[in-house]
Amino acid sequence: MTSAKTYRAGTLKEALAQVRRDLGGDAVILNTREVRRRRLFGLGPREQVEVTASDRSPAPSSLLVSAGIPVSAASDSLRSQFGDQLGQLHAIVTDLSRMGRIDHLLPDLPTALVPTYSTLLEAEVPEALCRRLVRFVAEQLEPDEVHRPEAIRAALREAVEECVQIAPPIAAVAGTRRVVALIGPTGVGKTTTVAKLAADFKLSKGLRPGLVTVDTYRIAAVEQLRTYAEIIDIPLAVANAPGDMRRAIDELGDVDLVLIDTAGRSPRDEVKIRELADFLAAAQPDEIHLVLSAVAGERSLRAAVERFSVARADRLILTKLDEADGLGGVLAVLGQANRPVSYLTTGQAVPDDIEAANRSRLARLILGHEVVG
Ligand SMILES: Nc1nc2c(ncn2[C@@H]2O[C@H](COP(=O)(O)OP(=O)(O)O)[C@@H](O)[C@H]2O)c(=O)[nH]1
Ligand SMILES: [Mg+2]
Structure with missing residues (x-):
């Protein structure tokens, strides 16, 4: 005989994990509700989630039980009274029970x-x-x-x-100079993404990109971008201070697309973020893309969005989708940032592992209905 058990935890996720541990993967969830538990010392009520589950499907007769009719007595008297009609009634009850689960x-x-x-x-x-x-x-x-x-x-x-907004790809056109900056926390893939975009605009779209780096902290990072610039065969300029930004952009000469790579020591360093804002104010970019790693948890994603808000990004690039376990945190942060997603990156390979964001693809990836690659 199946019996229902009740589990309580701070979150539904924890409660469901308890159910699974105790009853296994085939457990049937009969009910979930929020309960408020009074806490000692006036700390106020704390929300808890209560899940009632059993280890297999409830028999349709459980409806009769919950209606207060003993099943065997009910069946016997009903059978003698209604004979075959009972079978039909049974089928109707089963259907109702199935539909009824929605408001159960x-x-x-x-x-x-x-x-x-x-x-x-x-x-x-x-x-x-x-x-x-x-x-x-x-x-x-x-x-x-x-x-x-x-x-x-x-x-x-x-x-x-x-929940997802999509931005069009970078709007670079031959003969006009479009200035695009990538900003974001250290290590999310800004420099790699700049290289991917530059290579794609040059090789696939036949445009003339140029690179500017404002990486004033780590010489190695300048060298990383310089290496890409040499391989792709495009100009690179370094801006050492905000006042130097216009000169660096002009130094690139006749280019259709200026990609600005930025860096900081740490996303927690507010002074540096203000300095970044000064660099951007000098560059006057047409587009600012905030780069976020899909590997990061919801908390650090939220913190990044918050910290970089001074820099007024108007789009988001999501990187490392190939390495992310779950994209739920990303989904939550897309709502918070309220900015459209322009590109997704899916690996370390330059220039291949980048794609223009697409609404249905992104939704499928977030839900795990589709995998990267
Ligand atoms: N798996 C994976 N790695 C990436 C991706 N994009 C960048 N990376 C790696 O992340 C690391 C940091 O990248 P980098 O461009 O230097 O980050 P930055 O500090 O934001 O400029 C490097 O090892 C990159 O190869 C991606 O889409 N997937
Ligand atoms: Mg970098």
Whole structure:
């Protein structure tokens, strides 16, 4: 006989992990709800999540039990009264139970969507956003679609696409000079991405790019970009101070695209970020792309967006999608940054591992419906 057990934890993710540890992967989630627990010493109530689960599907007769009718008595008297009609009734009850699961539980967490919810949690999507996505999915689906995995996947992709903005690729045209700066934390892949873009604009699009670096802290980083400039065979100029920026750009001569690589010691260094803002003010870029690594956790992504807000980026580049375990944190931060994504990078290879961002591709990658490569 199946019995239901109740699990409590600080987050739904932890509670579901307990269920899985205790009952295994086939556990059926019967109910989830938020509970408030009073804490000692006036610390106020703390939210907890309670999950009721059993180790296999509840029999349809459990509906009769919950209605207060002993199953055997009910079946016997019903059978003698209604005979074959009981079979039909049984089928109807089973159907109702299947449909009823949607409002059986928390209004914002239909049972049929619990697996969807936990998949999102596993992709590191923050709980509040998981709820919004699942609610969107629940609203999109017709009652009979709730049990069709393909319908759920499609609705979920649509939900994620709603959270994602896409920018067009860099708008460089032969004969005009477009100035584009890449900014972001150390090590996210700015220099590599500048090299990928420069190579692509020169080799595939036949334009004339030039590079400027404001890397004043690490000589090695200048050398890294210089090496790329030599291989791609394009000019490179170094700006040592904000006042030197215009000269560096002009030194490149007749180019269609100026790509500005930037660097700092640490994203936590506010003075350096203000200095970066001064470099950018001097360069007057047409586009500023904030580069974020998909490998970073939600917290450090949020911190990066916050710290670089002074520099007023108008687009985002997401790097290292090939190395990221889950892109849920990225999804959360896209909402916070409220900026469109211009490019995705998917590996270390210059110039191959870069692509212009695409809404449906990005949604699929975030959901793990598609892999990089
Ligand atoms: N796996 C992976 N590695 C990358 C990607 N982009 C850059 N990298 C690597 O990340 C490291 C730091 O890159 P770099 O361009 O120097 O970062 P920067 O400090 O922001 O300029 C290098 O080892 C790059 O090869 C990417 O899309 N995927
Ligand atoms: Mg660099």
